[in-house]
Structures are given as C-alpha cells and as structure tokens.
Amino acid sequence: MDVVWTLATAVTLALACALLGSFLALRRTLLLGDALSHAVLPGVVLAFLWSGSRELLPMLLGAGAAALMATLLLELLQWRFRVHPDAALGAVLATFFAAGIFLLSRFAGQVDLDAECVLYGELAYVPLELVSVMGVEAPRGLWTSAVLLAGVGLFVWLAYKELALVSFDPTFAASIGRSPRRWSLALMGLTAAVTVVALELVGAILVVALLVGPAAGARLLTRRLPQMLLVSALLALSSVGVGYGLAWAFDGALAGWIAVVAGGHVVVLVLLRRLRKAPASAQEPFAAEQGDDHAQQPR
C-alpha cells in the first residue's frame, strides 16, 4: 500500500508540474519558473519558523511573499537599473536561495525541517503521515498535491483561451482587454504554489526537472497546443513510472530517478528526432520542414 501512496503522490505532482510547465515553456519563461522555485525557499523557512508547523497555508503565504519580493526585485533590476535579464535572474535566484539555505542551516537544530529534505525531498516518507479528510484516509502529501493538481487543472481548463492568447500574442491580447501582465502573474503565482507543495516531496531543486522535462519533451513531439498538454501529461506519467522502476532496480532516491528520467526524455527525444530526419545543415530550415507534410523524404 505504501508504494501506491508514494506513486500516486508523485504522479499527481508531476501532472500539475507538466501542465504548468507547458505554458511556461511556450512563454519561454521556464527559467523564470526555475528562479521562482528557488526564490521561495527563504519565505518557506521563515513561515515555518514563525508558525512552527508544516501547515500549508503559512508556507504558501511565506512562499508567495518571497516570490513577490523576487519578482519586484527582478523588475527593479531590469527596468530601473538596466541589468540584463539573465544577470538579474541569476543574481536574484542565487541570493534568495542562499538566504534560504542560510536560514535553514542556522535554525535547523531548533525545528523539524532539515536542509536535506527541503533540497531533495523525500517521497518515501509520504505514506508515514496519514490524514483523514471527510472519512477518507490518505497521506498528507497526496492531499496537498491533489488540491494543487485540481487547482492547476481548473485554471488551465477555465483560462485555456486566455493563456493561449497572452502567450502567443500579448499585444493583441492587451488590445482586447486581456492583460498579459495579470495572466503572467497568475502563472507565476501557481508556479510558486507548485514549488511549495513540491518542496517536501521532491525538493526545491528537482521540481524544476518536473516543470521543464515533460513540457520540453511534449513541445518536441507535438505541433498543436491541446496535444502538447496531453503528451506532457503522458511524459509526466512515464517519468514517474520509469523513475520508480529505475529506483527499484538500481536503488537510490526515487525523486532523483524521476527527475533524471524527466530530463532524460528530452535528450532521448532530441536524439531520436535527429536520427529520424535527414541531417540538417541549419536549425531553422529543419524546424520549418518538421511541419511540412510533403517533407517525408529526406532531401
């Protein structure tokens, strides 16, 4: 039964990450997701120290506050002080994350939150803490990631039009009264929420693999947005499944293997695509030909 709980939790989390990651990938803001997922750490630790428990709400508030601060700092650095986006991202990511690590190591002895767990997570501990909600008993980690998946799913279902619109053509979106800024904030907020939930399951570092891997793989395999979302979900499932198999066969941390498989998908898909198509001299014509129905024979 423990295995089932662990896998169910991992699958739920991976699905939420894949859905969200797909939109981040299309908006070319995966790196921002990466930065945010690291930047929430000090907020989470402070919230934990303050509330003294692992209740979701204080942790989310702390993470949200840290994410908001990071976002504001990014804007300030970029627009006010004219720092290049990559430098600004790198600086904010590293500083916030380091602050989180410092807080963790400084106060780790006093509280039940250790650095190892926050960084790498521990899926195997999931079944240890069962919580009963409306008479149904399941691990707390599963409940939280289920709520998260429901939230992300509902968001994507309701706002599919708007997300596609602001991601593809923000100027046009603004001209019909759909604020690209607001929707991008919503996506960032959800990314922060995903990170918090993922923190104790797969850790702050590995959650990035779940955000990036399935989404990037699906982008390679599909040509339309609905299919992309579906395939990213399938890749998320396979990441967890194959990751579990590898962890069982070779031993080692389950979360680590899942992340390796999630990232490995992309590498394998890129290689497969290279093998299948004729060697292309340039990147762009290759990409264009990819979509051409008449380009079955290699040139």
Added chain:
Amino acid sequence: MIAIECRDVTVQYGHRVALWGVTCQLPAGRLIAIVGPNGAGKSTLLRAMVGLVRLSRGEIRLFGQAPEKVRRRVSYMPQRETVDWDFPLTVFDVVLMGCYGELRLGARPRREHYERAQRALELVGMEHHAQRLLSELSGGQQQRVFLARALAQQAELYLMDEPLAGVDAATEQVVLHVLEELRRQGKTVVVVHHDLSTIAERFDWVVLLNLRLVACGAVPEVLTMANLHGAYGGRLQMLSDVAQVLEQRRQRLRHG
C-alpha cells in the same frame, strides 16, 4: 463624423520622446494612412489609440469615448514580427482569437464564432489553409492570418500596423482589396504604411508624422512637397514618383 480625436498626445519611453503634442481629428468611414520616417512614432500613435501605451500628456477619444470603453468596436492588428510563429497553433486557432474579446472566462467559442472565423479566412483567400500550422506559413500568409483575425473581430474601427510590409504581390493585392472592401462597408481604417505611391493612389486621408504632427488631412492636400520635406527632410527619392501619381489622380478626377 469624427472617429478618432487626438489632443496634444505625448508619449515618452523613459527619457526618449516617441510622440510630441500630436493633435488631429480623423474622419469616420475613410481609409487613413499614418506615414513618416523610421522612428517617427507611427506605431506608437497606433498603439496609443488602442490604449496600449500610457500617454504622458493629452488624450485620445475613439467615437468620443476613452479607448478602454470601446474595445469591442476596435480591432488592432500588430506587426507580424511581434509574435513567435513557431507557436503550436493552427491558422484557424489564431483567426478564432478574433472572437475572444466577446467570450468570458471559461466560455468556449460557439458555432457562430467558428463561422465568422471561416468567413474571415475566405475573405483573405486562406480557407484551404485553415488546419495548417503557423510554422508552415510564408511571411505573406502570416500577414493574411493576422488580417483574417482582425476581420473576425467585426469592428467598426480597424487599426493596422504595417499590413503591407514585406509581403508578396498576391498578399498585397489581398490586403488592398480587403481595405477597399472595409471602406465600402463604411468602416474606418487606419494603416501604418511606408509606400507613398500606394497612399497617393488608394488612400483618402493622411497623417504625416515625425515625432510631431507634420500634417493631417485629405491626400491631395497633405502629400505636398513642402509637407514631405518637413517630414522626411531632403532625403526622399520617391518624392517625384508621388508627385506623378498625384498628378495622374487629379487628371482622372478632372476627366472622370
């Protein structure tokens, strides 16, 4: 009737002034061109009309109201370079976006919207490419997709940013035909455009811009040597071409 009224419109990006004290009135039901050299603020003026840039001074009224109040009556077509054409959508998906302004959160497009998108595609001659992917399109086809999306909005006022820039001859014909058709239906169309001879030939009204307003009015009155020199300085080689086209048009008017 006045469609657009600009009063002392001034826009700054940081310390750089993009538009300076532009005051003009544009009539409804006309084909209007915004012209001027590079960096003259043409696109900025268009974006200001849709409410996409904040004015540091002045105001803009569309049909006597603030731009935010009349979004449903206005269709804006950005330059096609502003988007990523590798995005995993089909031609039809994008044209359908022209109807999104009327659809609330969570609402899916209905049959009427699909039909509207289909008709818009037919108007630009792309109906056989509805299910093609954006990444498979040529530059001219991309432009037609944007045009179709604008048509699907069924607006009264169309604001188009360089719909004729870098397109093939066939697409140019399609775009010009659509512009004529919109005028025939009594719509107001404002286009940022470069080619002075097409303007002299096809357009009714011109806004000549170079950070400040140089001139605004009916084509034959505005496209004069003095005005063009004012906007472009002395470095315009096509001035004589324009003069020729205008002369022909005057003669046509006199004889026809």
